[in-house]
Every structure is written in structure tokens, then in C-alpha cells.
Amino acid sequence: MTTLHxxxxxxxxxxxxxxxTRWLYxxxxxxxxxxxxxxxxxxxxxxxxxxxxxxxxxxQPGLQLIDPEFFNQMTTMHGLIMVFxxxxxxxxxxxxxxxxxxxxxxxxxxxxxxxWSFWILPFAxxxxxxxxxxxxxAPNFGWTFYAPLSTTYAPPSVTFFIFAVHMMGISSIMxxxxxxxxxLNLRAPGMTMMxxxxxxxxxxxxxxxxIAVMPVLAGVVTxxxxxxxxxxxxxxxxxxxxxxxxxxxxxxxGHPEVYIMILPAFGIVSEIIPTFAxxxxxxxxxxxxxxxxxxxxxxxxxxxxxxxxxxxxxGELFFMFATMLIAVPTGVKVFNWVATMFHGSLTxxxxxxxxxxxxxxxxxGGFSGLMLAIAPADFQYHDTYFVVAHFHYVLxxxxxxxxxxxxxxxxxxxxxxxxxxxxxxxxxxxxxxxxNITFFPMHFIGLAGMPRRIPDYALQFADFNxxxxxxxxxxxxxxxxxxYIVIATIRGGEKAGDKVWxxxxxxxxxxxxxxxxxxxxxxPEVK
Amino acid sequence: MRVxxxxxxxxxxxGVPAARADWSLNMTPGVTEISQxxxxxxxxxxxxxxxxxxxxxxxxxxxxxxxxxxxxxxAKHFHENTLVEIIWTVIPFVILIGMxxxxxxxxxxxxxxSEADLDIQVTGYQWKWRxxxxxxxxxxxxxxxxxxxxxxxxxxxxxxxLLEVDNPLVIPADKKVRFLITSNDVIHSWWVPAFAxxxxxxxxxxxxxxxxxxxxxxxxxxxAELCGVDHGFMPVVVEVKPQAEYEQWLAxxxxxxAEQAAAAQQEISFDELMAQGEQVYNRACAACHQVTGEGxxxxxxxxxxxxxxxxxxxxxxDIVLNGKxxxxxxxxxxxxxxxxxxxxxxxxxxxxxxxxxxxxxxxxISQRTAASATE
Numbered sequence: 001m002t003t004l005h006x007x008x009x010x011x012x013x014x015x016x017x018x019x020x021t022r023w024l025y026x027x028x029x030x031x032x033x034x035x036x037x038x039x040x041x042x043x044x045x046x047x048x049x050x051x052x053x054x055x056x057x058x059x060q061p062g063l064q065l066i067d068p069e070f071f072n073q074m075t076t077m078h079g080l081i082m083v084f085x086x087x088x089x090x091x092x093x094x095x096x097x098x099x100x101x102x103x104x105x106x107x108x109x110x111x112x113x114x115x116w117s118f119w120i121l122p123f124a125x126x127x128x129x130x131x132x133x134x135x136x137x138a139p140n141f142g143w144t145f146y147a148p149l150s151t152t153y154a155p156p157s158v159t160f161f162i163f164a165v166h167m168m169g170i171s172s173i174m175x176x177x178x179x180x181x182x183x184l185n186l187r188a189p190g191m192t193m194m195x196x197x198x199x200x201x202x203x204x205x206x207x208x209x210x211i212a213v214m215p216v217l218a219g220v221v222t223x224x225x226x227x228x229x230x231x232x233x234x235x236x237x238x239x240x241x242x243x244x245x246x247x248x249x250x251x252x253x254g255h256p257e258v259y260i261m262i263l264p265a266f267g268i269v270s271e272i273i274p275t276f277a278x279x280x281x282x283x284x285x286x287x288x289x290x291x292x293x294x295x296x297x298x299x300x301x302x303x304x305x306x307x308x309x310x311x312x313x314x315g316e317l318f319f320m321f322a323t324m325l326i327a328v329p330t331g332v333k334v335f336n337w338v339a340t341m342f343h344g345s346l347t348x349x350x351x352x353x354x355x356x357x358x359x360x361x362x363x364x365g366g367f368s369g370l371m372l373a374i375a376p377a378d379f380q381y382h383d384t385y386f387v388v389a390h391f392h393y394v395l396x397x398x399x400x401x402x403x404x405x406x407x408x409x410x411x412x413x414x415x416x417x418x419x420x421x422x423x424x425x426x427x428x429x430x431x432x433x434x435x436n437i438t439f440f441p442m443h444f445i446g447l448a449g450m451p452r453r454i455p456d457y458a459l460q461f462a463d464f465n466x467x468x469x470x471x472x473x474x475x476x477x478x479x480x481x482x483x484y485i486v487i488a489t490i491r492g493g494e495k496a497g498d499k500v501w502x503x504x505x506x507x508x509x510x511x512x513x514x515x516x517x518x519x520x521x522x523x524p525e526v527k
Numbered sequence: 528m529r530v531x532x533x534x535x536x537x538x539x540x541x542g543v544p545a546a547r548a549d550w551s552l553n554m555t556p557g558v559t560e561i562s563q564x565x566x567x568x569x570x571x572x573x574x575x576x577x578x579x580x581x582x583x584x585x586x587x588x589x590x591x592x593x594x595x596x597x598x599x600x601x602a603k604h605f606h607e608n609t610l611v612e613i614i615w616t617v618i619p620f621v622i623l624i625g626m627x628x629x630x631x632x633x634x635x636x637x638x639x640x641s642e643a644d645l646d647i648q649v650t651g652y653q654w655k656w657r658x659x660x661x662x663x664x665x666x667x668x669x670x671x672x673x674x675x676x677x678x679x680x681x682x683x684x685x686x687x688x689l690l691e692v693d694n695p696l697v698i699p700a701d702k703k704v705r706f707l708i709t710s711n712d713v714i715h716s717w718w719v720p721a722f723a724x725x726x727x728x729x730x731x732x733x734x735x736x737x738x739x740x741x742x743x744x745x746x747x748x749x750x751a752e753l754c755g756v757d758h759g760f761m762p763v764v765v766e767v768k769p770q771a772e773y774e775q776w777l778a779x780x781x782x783x784x785a786e787q788a789a790a791a792q793q794e795i796s797f798d799e800l801m802a803q804g805e806q807v808y809n810r811a812c813a814a815c816h817q818v819t820g821e822g823x824x825x826x827x828x829x830x831x832x833x834x835x836x837x838x839x840x841x842x843x844x845d846i847v848l849n850g851k852x853x854x855x856x857x858x859x860x861x862x863x864x865x866x867x868x869x870x871x872x873x874x875x876x877x878x879x880x881x882x883x884x885x886x887x888x889x890x891x892i893s894q895r896t897a898a899s900a901t902e
Binding site for chain 2: 061062063064068069072134135136137140141142146148149152153155156237238241242243244277278279280281282283284285286308309310313316317320321324325327328331332334335338339341342343344345346347348356359360363364367370371374375376377379380382383384444447448449451452453454455456457458459460463464
């Protein structure tokens with residue numbers, strides 16, 4: 001241990017540059033991780049404001065605040081920003097910070113590319129947000145941008161949207177390559193694959209998913225571009241094309257994308273629950289295999305997003321069965337977390353609270369997912385608020401709660417200070433209550449028959465919409481508390497030791513807190 | 528099988544006073560054999576999920592309460608048990624097979640598209656539905672009939688706010704009705720919850736769906752696929768009538784059509800045209816071109832002060848009748864009667880300070896449509 005600290009001290013002399021250039025030119029994985037995380041948080045608040053505009057309009061029936069055209073722009077931009085701007089960069093940020101420290105590497109394998117893959121993002125999102133101020137308005141065809149609404153019938157800003165998606169795709173692919181290269185090449189001696197922390201494993205699999213499907217997304221938007229500007233008819237029935245082809249290609253990207261947004265969350269939760277249960281993860285190997293099975297299945301279930309599009313019976317049956325199968329490895333994961341807690345010695349610090357809420361609420365999202373997989377029942381659920389409830393349950397108390405859990409868990413390692421535990425718990429309970437008041441009633445209004453993406457609704461949906469809107473404002477504003485907690489922790493607070501928590505496992509806890517600018521310049525020994 | 532504990536729970540949790548609307552919690556069982564089967568499937572799966580949830584969350588809560596460090600719990604260091612892991616892989620698999628069997632049976636029933644008593648082509652348009660009764664010479668459009676003042680909160684909302692149309696689809700009770708669903712522009716989705724029928728309307732393709740409704744009544748649904756700015760304003764209303772009443776309705780529709788054709792030959796005054804034109808405009812055109820005629824910049828062109836409206840009468844009539852391909856501008860020749868077309872064109876040429884003073888007569892429109900039909 002002493003040699004490690006000495007080597008850390010030596011490299012400490014090459015500290016960060018000062019001022020803006022530190023962030024512009026940095027190739028340090030910790031700096032880039034920080035950039036990703038702040039960028040993601042800004043996008044989270046931006047997309048959140050859009051969600052609040054949507055919920056404010058839906059507070060009561062009738063059109064009050066925004067017109068339907070702007071409403072559609074808000075639903076579209078909210079979805080795109082949350083998926084590509086908030087959730088994905090947050091996971092990449094966590095990977096940047098943690099993967100090298102977890103595998104015992106001095107940095108990411110491709111540091112310059114790392115810089116580039118981050119710095120593309122602000123430009124991509126700057127471009128996308130600028131469409132809000134263009135004549136004809138921002139994209140208004142939903143984050144799934146189904147053709148021909150997004151081609152023949154789209155506002156002119158769609159071209160900028162396509163370019164922005166290309167940039168995000170390049171950024172994601174480079175990020176994924178970097179993570180794979182780091183995990184496969186830079187592991188410390190003795191760190192065999194089956195000793196990797198689960199966060200690293202889930203990210204490795206996620207990175208392969210990214211490399212497989214981001215080019216498909218790039219392909220589909222390029223086909224749109226050709227249809228719009230170069231006279232092709234990929235998706236134009238009048239020219240011999242097929243609008244349903246768009247959906248097949250989009251969802252071939254889109255379904256693995258869903259798992260890109262949840263697998264790293266599984267990894268985070270699998271780190272946190274053992275720490276606060278003071279007990280090893282029940283089934284490490286089965287967790288790895290379950291993750292890999294989910295990733296494999298994600299490639300053969302895409303058409304369950306398209307049950308009403310007019311698939312032949314055999315197609316419906318195949319995609320129904322394949323989708324139901326996903327419940328098996330997902331179940332294995334949930335059972336593992338519960339078995340890890342069983343006969344543990346539990347404490348409930350903020351990261352654990354978020355992780356526990358993740359397990360419960362993600363499982364509820366999994367249940368509604370299983371219901372949606374049943375094709376005949378899906379005819380009633382499809383494109384209603386039931387679907388909105390489902391994917392928000394897996395994404396907000398799923399992905400985002402896991403990100404929050406990870407942030408609280410590693411914040412002392414990053415800053416050298418403990419966050420304020422009392423405020424952290426306030427943040428958790430406000431978020432937990434807010435998220436359920438927002439999204440649980442959406443199950444009911446969906447089953448009662450309210451379609452999604454409508455700016456105004458029939459009177460029988462009024463009550464639960466009002467409840468959901470109130471919940472959304474509670475959830476939204478509680479996130480400002482998180483901002484305050486993080487800033488306060490950076491500026492000061494109780495000093496954290498190397499281990500931070502009582503019995504954490506992993507190489508990152510052998511380093512001092514805050515983690516020095518350069519770590520593992522000499523590889524640690526892993527037994 | 529109602530979830531009766533949930534409203535109570537919610538009332539306690541939410542503490543929100545009940546307003547005029549109901550707190551409907553569950554899917555409708557609907558009125559057809561299929562919709563009942565779908566409802567039963569939904570409830571079966573729901574209760575299976577509840578049961579799994581009770582077990583999993585039960586164990587979790589047990590650990591949270593009993594295995595906490597503050598109660599002096601010591602961690603027991605067990606892990607990796609192949610038998611347990613096989614059990615919790617196999618049991619879910621068996622449950623899934625149990626779910627898949629009834630789901631498959633229901634799906635096969637839904638896909639039985641054999642001979643129907645009546646075929647109706649359903650075409651989605653931005654933002655209305657067109658119903659063509661094949662072999663019956665009946666063809667009409669179905670538009671939202673909720674007044675704009677209700678949507679803008681200037682008057683009280685009616686009982687069927689946003690779920691009412693001018694011309695509902697009428698079908699006979701207890702007959703197998705097949706819907707051939709397609710679209711004229713973007714993708715829509717035709718949905719009536721009470722029948723458990725939801726099928727996308729895809730341009731260039733025809734999707735099939737069917738229903739057999741035993742009980743006469745009025746059933747309401749909505750477009751379910753985002754289709755542009757007025758996606759929230761294109762309801763589906765189906766009126767199911769007993770056979771005799773249905774036949775009477777067919778006769779009435781045909782009589783009304785003949786009357787319309789006669790009206791097209793009548794002289795009609797400028798003021799009458801303007802009055803009717805305003806109504807037609809607000810119903811059929813204002814969603815894009817706006818009530819003010821100013822359109823939306825770069826999306827929907829303005830008619831106020833437009834060169835075509837002010838100068839090019841022939842072009843104006845042509846675009847209203849035949850639409851403009853590759854844009855949201857539809858062909859209105861089949862959507863509106865000759866009188867309505869004449870009225871709306873006259874209105875557009877004279878409203879919002881356009882003041883051309885020109886009018887178009889229904890007879891002119893009839894000539895134009897007749898001429899292009901024989902071309």
C-alpha cells in the first residue's frame with residue numbers, strides 16, 4: 001500500500017492545468033468523467049424543464065399554456081435530450097471515472113479520443129436545441145421520429161436534427177470503443193475477466209451493444225436525409241418505399257438502446273447492494289451470464305414495439321415469445337439482489353436507499369413490460385399512457401435512480417468529502433414520492449384509454465393527470481436539492497477515508513479520497 | 528375482478544379530492560368476445576405479476592426489517608447455490624409458458640380474418656377518418672365536432688369533450704365487420720377500446736382488423752399514433768345499430784347525398800357562401816392555416832395575402848380540390864360537397880382582408896370535378 005501511495009505522489013507533480021484549458025484539452029479520465037457528469041446533469045435539468053412544460057399543459061383538460069405544435073416539440077425534445085443527453089452521458093461519465101480505477105488502469109486506453117468523444121456532445125446538443133429557435137420550429141414527430149411524419153411532413157429543422165444525431169452517434173461509438181479497449185487491455189495483473197467488478201462487466205457488454213446499434217441509428221437517419229433531400233423513397237409509399245421499414249430499422253437500434261440505458265444501472269446497483277448489506281453478491285457468475293443473455297435477447301425482440309403495425313401472425317408470436325423470455329434473466333438479477341440482502345447486515349445510507357428503490361420500482365416497470373409483451377393485451381396498451389408509465393418506471397426510478405445512487409456512492413471518492421447524509425435522505429424521499437405520484441397514475445389513465453403524445457384529453461382522464469402533474473413538479477424541483485448537495489460536497493464536508501464505506505470491495509477503495517489526479521501509474525497487484 | 532383496494536390506497540396516498548371525472552383504474556372489458564378475452568388475459572397477467580411481486584418484495588422487506596445492522600444482524604456469508612439458481616430460472620420459465628398459451632390462443636382468434644358480413648375501408652387523414660363502405664356506395668369523412676371554444680376554455684366542456692364527431696361510423700350489431708385500414712398521409716392508428724381493435728393506418732399498405740359487436744350503442748376511441756399537430760383531435764366514434772335501424776341509416780345517407788347533389792345545382796348568394804365557408808374553413812382548414820388565415824411560418828403557408836388566393840383563381844380551386852402531393856395539403860374533392868367547396872374557396876378569397884370580391888359557385892365546382900373524373 002505504501003508503494004502505491006508513493007507512486008501516486010510522484011505522478012501528482014503532473015497535476016491538472018489551470019483555467020479553461022484544463023477542461024478543453026484534458027485527456028485525464030477523471031476530468032472527462034466530470035465533464036460528462038456535469039453535461040448530463042445540465043441536460044437532465046433542460047429535459048426536465050420540458051417535461052414540466054408538458055405536465056403543466058396536461059394539468060387540466062383544454063389548451064392553456066402551450067399550443068399543440070409546441071407541445072409536440074416538447075415531447076420530442078424531452079425524449080431525445082433525456083435519452084441521448086442525460087442518461088447515456090451520465091453512464092459514460094461514471095464509466096470514465098470508475099472503469100480505470102476499478103480495473104487498476106492509469107487512464108482510459110485512448111485518452112485523446114476520450115476528449116474528443118466528450119467535446120462533440122455540447123456541439124451536438126447545441127445544434128439540436130438551436131432548432132427550437134428556427135422557423136418552423138424544432139422536430140415535432142416524437143423521439144421515435146416515425147417516417148413519413150419525420151420526412152415528407154417534417155419541419156425544415158429535421159436536417160439539423162439528423163446531423164445532431166450523427167454527432168451523438170459518433171461520440172457514443174468512440175466512447176464505447178474506448179471502454180472496450182480499456183477493459184480488455186489495461187486490466188491490472190491478476191484482474192481476470194471473472195474478477196471484474198459487475199459495473200465493469202455490464203459496461204463492457206453495453207459498449208458492445210453501442211457499437212452494434214449506433215451505426216444502425218446513423219443508417220436510418222441517413223435514409224431519412226436521402227428521402228428528404230436527394231429524392232429517394234426508402235420510407236415513401238408513393239415512391240415504392242415502405243414506412244414500416246423505418247420502424248424495423250429504428251427499433252433494431254431502439255431496443256438494444258433501451259438496454260444500453262439499463263445495463264450499467266444493473267452494474268451500479270450490484271456494486272452498492274453488497275457494500276451496504278456487508279455481504280458478497282449472491283451469484284456473481286450468474287449475474288454476468290444474465291447480463292449477456294439480456295444483451296443477446298435485445299437483438300431479437302425489436303418488433304414488440306410494432307405489434308399494431310400489421311405484422312403477420314407468425315411474426316407477432318415470435319416477438320411475443322422472445323420478449324417474454326427476457327423476464328428470465330431479468331428475474332435472475334432481481335432474485336440475486338434480494339438474495340444478497342437476505343441475511344445481510346443492512347444499513348440505509350442514501351446510495352443504498354436509491355438502490356433499493358431501484359430494485360422495487362424497476363421491477364414494477366419490468367412487470368408492466370411483461371404485460372406489454374403479451375401481444376393481444378398490447379393492442380389495448382400500445383401507444384397509451386400505460387406505455388408511458390412503463391418506460392418511465394424503468395428509466396426514471398430505474399436508470400436515473402441508479403445514476404443518483406452511483407453519484408452518492410462514489411462522491412466521497414471523487415471529492416474527498418462525505419455528502420450531507422440528512423440532505424441526501426431528503427433528496428431520496430422527495431424523489432421517491434414524487435416519481436411515484438407522477439408515474440403510477442399513468443398506468444390508470446393508460447388503461448382507461450388515454451393515448452400518449454396528446455396535448456389535450458377527454459374529461460375522464462382529468463383527475464389522474466392532475467395528480468401526475470403535481471408529482472412531476474415535486475420530483476422536478478427536488479433535483480435542485482441534489483445540485484445543492486453535490487456542490488456543497490465539492491466545497492467541503494466531513495473528510496472521507498480511503499475506504500469511505502465500511503466494507504466496500506474493489507480497487508477504487510484502495511486509493512486515497514479524493515482520488516489523486518493520476519492513479520495506478522504502476523499497476524496494483526490483484527490476488 | 529376489479530382492483531378495489533387501489534382507489535382507497537390512492538385516496539389515502541394522494542389526498543386529492545375527487546373531481547367531476549371518475550377515477551377509472553382499469554382497462555375496459557369491452558363489449559365483444561375478443562375484448563373480453565383480452566381483458567381476461569390482462570387480468571391474469573396482472574395477478575401473476577402481483578403474486579410474484581408479493582413474494583419478491585416480501586423477502587426484500589423481510590430482510591430490510593429483520594436483517595438490519597441497527598438490530599445487530601450479522602451477515603451470513605453464503606453465496607452461489609446452483610440448485611437455487613436453477614429453481615429461480617426454471618420457475619419463471621414455466622410461468623411464462625403458462626402465460627403464452629392463452630395469449631397465443633387469443634391472438635390466433637384475433638387474426639381470423641375470414642369472410643365478413645361487411646367490409647369498410649378506414650383511411651386516416653391528417654386529422655380525420657374516412658369511412659368507405661365497400662359495395663354500398665357510401666363514403667364519408669368523420670371530423671372532430673367539439674367546438675373550438677371548448678378546447679380554448681372559452682365555454683364549458685361537454686360530456687364527450689374531444690370524443691365526438693360529426694359523422695360517426697355506423698355498423699350493424701352482431702355482424703362480422705371487417706376494417707381495411709390505410710392512410711392517406713402519415714401513420715395513424717385506429718383504436719376503439721371497447722372492441723379491443725387497434726391497428727395502424729399505414730400509407731401504401733392495407734391492414735385488416737375485424738369486430739363483431741353484439742350490443743348496440745355508441746363506442747368512442749382515438750387515434751393512437753402521433754400523426755402531427757392535431758393528433759389529439761381525431762377521435763373515432765362508432766355507432767352500433769340493430770340491423771333494421773342500420774338499413775334505415777343507409778337509406779337516409781343515400782337520400783342526403785342525392786339532396787346535396789341537387790343543392791349543387793342551385794344558385795346560392797355570396798353572403799350564404801361566406802357564412803357556410805367560415806364554418807367549413809374552421810372545421811377543415813384552420814388546423815393548419817389557422818383561424819386567422821396566417822398559417823404557421825415555414826410549416827403551413829398563410830392564405831391571408833397569399834398570391835394564389837388573391838390572383839390565381841384556377842390554381843386556388845385546383846389545390847383545394849386535388850391537394851399538393853408531398854405536403855400536408857390534402858385533396859378535398861371527396862371530403863367536402865360541391866357547396867362546401869364553393870363556400871370555403873369563396874370565404875378564403877374574401878376573408879381576413881383578402882377582399883377579392885370574387886365568388887365561386889357550386890355549379891363551377893361540380894363541372895370541374897365532373898371534368899377531371901372523365902379525363
